[in-house]
Amino acid sequence: MTGPTPAPAMDPARVHALVVGVETYDAGPGWDLPGPARDAVRFHRLLRAAGVPDANIRLHLAPLPPYVPEVPYAPADHATLRRQFVRELPTARGDVLWVWWGGHGVLDRAGHLRLFCADATTEDKLGIDLDSALERYAGDAVPGLADQLWLVDACETFEEALAFREPLPPDALPVGRRGTAHRQTVLRAAGRGRTAANDPVRATGLFSDVLLALLADRAAVLPAPPDPEELFPAVRARIAALREAGRTLQYPEIRLQSPERTEVLVPAVPGGRERPATPLLRAVDALLAYPLMSDPAERQTVVAALDPGVTGILPRHSKARTDAAGILGGLLRRRPQALWDLFDAVVTVDDDPDRKGELAEAIRELADSAGRSHTR
Numbered sequence: 368m369t370g371p372t373p374a375p376a377m378d379p380a381r382v383h384a385l386v387v388g389v390e391t392y393d394a395g396p397g398w399d400l401p402g403p404a405r406d407a408v409r410f411h412r413l414l415r416a417a418g419v420p421d422a423n424i425r426l427h428l429a430p431l432p433p434y435v436p437e438v439p440y441a442p443a444d445h446a447t448l449r450r451q452f453v454r455e456l457p458t459a460r461g462d463v464l465w466v467w468w469g470g471h472g473v474l475d476r477a478g479h480l481r482l483f484c485a486d487a488t489t490e491d492k493l494g495i496d497l498d499s500a501l502e503r504y505a506g507d508a509v510p511g512l513a514d515q516l517w518l519v520d521a522c523e524t525f526e527e528a529l530a531f532r533e534p535l536p537p538d539a540l541p542v543g544r545r546g547t548a549h550r551q552t553v554l555r556a557a558g559r560g561r562t563a564a565n566d567p568v569r570a571t572g573l574f575s576d577v578l579l580a581l582l583a584d585r586a587a588v589l590p591a592p593p594d595p596e597e598l599f600p601a602v603r604a605r606i607a608a609l610r611e612a613g614r615t616l617q618y619p620e621i622r623l624q625s626p627e628r629t630e631v632l633v634p635a636v637p638g639g640r641e642r643p644a645t646p647l648l649r650a651v652d653a654l655l656a657y658p659l660m661s662d663p664a665e666r667q668t669v670v671a672a673l674d675p676g677v678t679g680i681l682p683r684h685s686k687a688r689t690d691a692a693g694i695l696g697g698l699l700r701r702r703p704q705a706l707w708d709l710f711d712a713v714v715t716v717d718d719d720p721d722r723k724g725e726l727a728e729a730i731r732e733l734a735d736s737a738g739r740s741h742t743r
Contacts, residue, residue: 379418381461382590383512385451386411386424389443389470390431393488397718401567403469404430406520406575408438410467413582417589423461425451429485434570443470445484445493452500452540457509463592464504464512468497469575471720472521474559475535482521492535499539505551505624508543515551516592520572523557524724528731550625552595554578554602558618560728562656562721564609573615577605595621613688616652616725646729646736647695653729654691656722657713661687665716670694672712677705699733706730 388407392398411426427443430436441447456464471483472494479498487493497519504515526535556574557563564573581601585593599621609615622631659665663685670678680701682693698705710730714723 377591382463384465401570404428444486464515466517469520474523506543517553520556528724528727547626553622562725564615646733650729650733653726
């Protein structure tokens, strides 16, 4: 099998990058996310190996101790990153822009992906509106950097699923006059309403790890962006294998915008469109995303928190997946409103915001499938 066709030679000095990895937040330890800063440094290393000058790579990190990056970096707070997007980066003289972002995210009520900055707190969720950034960088506010590749490893959990006390405030970047000179390829890890899986043991995002390996295989074409329609099927296939192994629920998405076309690529599945997960399957997967569900003792602690009148009628099993399916199916058939009691019992033990958001959406979908309306 032959590799990708090398792109025409590109001057690395005409390539610029904004690389962001946020592992720790002012919101506190509950938001800790080991991996994004390390992934960002790996991406930085790829660009440097491809000849991109260090001065052209704007590296912004919030590493989680004890990790200490081996390269100098700038902070990843809201004011610093907004200044980069609005004032600094648009003045760069060049042809190509790479944007890499890893960290927590949420899909707001307008359908925009908000990427939280390191100084975000539970009371003040500071972040960058990715969709407004894309709009800004597709117009005359950015006169150069016509060829852009945006790579985003962040959750897209619905804002309402996270039960924020207040809606996220508008925080769009200023936008100039729209144009058709820019070509944007945007590759997002999670898919609408879904979480992006992270491997805390290896300290990497699953999507980031897949993408970095594929970019390393395509080092011959760097620092020019690789052909997205060659790269994305490879990303999608590897993430699909991870879904089959039960390691993630995400469905990466790619959007192409250029003078010739604007579209979102739909996954190509043999025999037709991929069948969406049933509400029960999604809920089982969301429940098993919690490490505590793999431990029989911790699983029993969660079940014991439910009404004894309910737990006595639930089918139980020693295998985690079979047990989870029995618990959810039993509650759905006999007392659907108790699904939210199960939700409360789980998040009381583990309140990870990404897992919590996906479980809330899955429980809501499962409860609604029984013909009842439940809000939270």
